[in-house]
Amino acid sequence: MKFDQQMLRLYAVTDRRWLSGRSLEDVVEEALAAGITMVQLREKHMDPEQFLKEACSLRVLCHRYHVPLLIDDSPEICLRSGADGVHVGQDDMSVQKARALLGPDKIIGATAHNVAEALMAERLGADYLGCGAAFGSHTKENARPIDRSTYRDITYAVHIPVCAIGGITEENIGELRHLGLSGVAVISGIFASDQIGASCRKLLRLSSRL
Secondary structure, three states, rough: OOOHHHHOOEEEEOOOHHHHOHHHHHHHHHHHHOOEEEEEEEOOOOOOOHHHHHOOOOOHHHHHHOOOEEEOOOHHHHHHHHEEEEEEEOOOHHHHEEEEEEEOOOOOEEOOOOOOHHHHHHHHHOEEEEOOOOOOOOOOOOOOOOOHHHHHHHHHHHHOOOEEEEOOOOOOHHHHOOOOOOEEEEOOOHHHOOOOOHHHHHHHHHHOOO
């Protein structure tokens, strides 16, 4: 699936801690039906074969809604499952190595916390940047917030689209307006919601005003 910056508008990153007995596929489908524009499957501690099985299932589901599926930090699972790309963090595989393994057609996203990291990721072949933590994080305990001026500096410095990530909710997304962002990546703001569809629809409307 060819990358377009509109895919970053409301980018859902999975976290099974908030499934409350539902399957991940059911929860993701509810979010897809409500309009999310990209999905990242994030499973840091799952057995590789189970991870592959889940990736294959979600790939079929996401493609039914014409939405790309990315895999967190695993080009191998991306290739084996037929997913659309990967996202790599600063402590994960390099963008350069991921591109060499996946080729020119897969989507590669990279994490950046400052202008230097952003420029390096762009130079090495990233298609987009995920920058944060915008408001801290419920997923990463050591995540450090970055200020609004850093977002402006990053979006001004690079030529690839940038999304914000980290603690983004319906209540605080408005603070990210006018920073040059193409969208938001949301974890708990979607998966911890009691009304996932309604939360996605509201976040989608609010993200259009960035």
